[in-house]
Amino acid sequence: MSLELFNESVILKYLDLPHDYQPSPKTDAVVFLKKHLTQLPPHILLHFSHITTPKQRSVLPTIRNRRLTYTVNNPPELHFLAARRNWPLLWEGRERRGIEEGREEKAWAEIHVGKLGNLLKEYEEEREAERIRIMRRENAALDDFVPEEDESSSDEDEDIKQTSEQETEEEIRTTFERLIRERFIYGLLDNIDYDKVDWDETLDDAEDNREAEERWFDEDEDE
Numbered sequence: 001m002s003l004e005l006f007n008e009s010v011i012l013k014y015l016d017l018p019h020d021y022q023p024s025p026k027t028d029a030v031v032f033l034k035k036h037l038t039q040l041p042p043h044i045l046l047h048f049s050h051i052t053t054p055k056q057r058s059v060l061p062t063i064r065n066r067r068l069t070y071t072v073n074n075p076p077e078l079h080f081l082a083a084r085r086n087w088p089l090l091w092e093g094r095e096r097r098g099i100e101e102g103r104e105e106k107a108w109a110e111i112h113v114g115k116l117g118n119l120l121k122e123y124e125e126e127r128e129a130e131r132i133r134i135m136r137r138e139n140a141a142l143d144d145f146v147p148e149e150d151e152s153s154s155d156e157d158e159d160i161k162q163t164s165e166q167e168t169e170e171e172i173r174t175t176f177e178r179l180i181r182e183r184f185i186y187g188l189l190d191n192i193d194y195d196k197v198d199w200d201e202t203l204d205d206a207e208d209n210r211e212a213e214e215r216w217f218d219e220d221e222d223e
Helices: 008-014 029-039 042-050 061-072 080-086 099-112 116-138 140-144 153-165 169-185 206-222
Strands: none
Touching (some): 080 169
């Protein structure tokens, strides 16, 4: 976030508000957005990306509804393979990482370079496995430190792990996809473009939002 890049005057001028207006769009951005979000066009709302995080904006019902509508439209970046590649530490499946990526490389190679396909497939699988190992090493320090208030959750995590072992791969995959969508809605995913969703007023259609909510809660009841 960068306050230096935030242009408060443009926002206040657009809404014809005084320069000392409260809540201030600069120092109290979330409260300001709660009152004026739907009154501002996307190109001006983009200014708030400099001073708020996706997680902070998730407290706004309009923002959550836009994200929900976006997720039920099944965007490619939230598809299973793309999500597992981008957020591998959230994936609890037992498949060997890199298999799908390796198959893609092999298919390309069989068309273009023939017998090198198998070799390239193995290289891709190994690259993906090494990427996961590096990410896990980087998170090792966090695993070693457990705050006192979180100690009680370790037993719960173990119970969840034992339960997941009894699930089928299809169930684990479905659970993962839902986890990714939930984390997206609440602004908890990194390396994804929230701006194109949060400031998109075309996602505000009341009928679409109602249908999205119904589909979301129907999934809850089915699980």
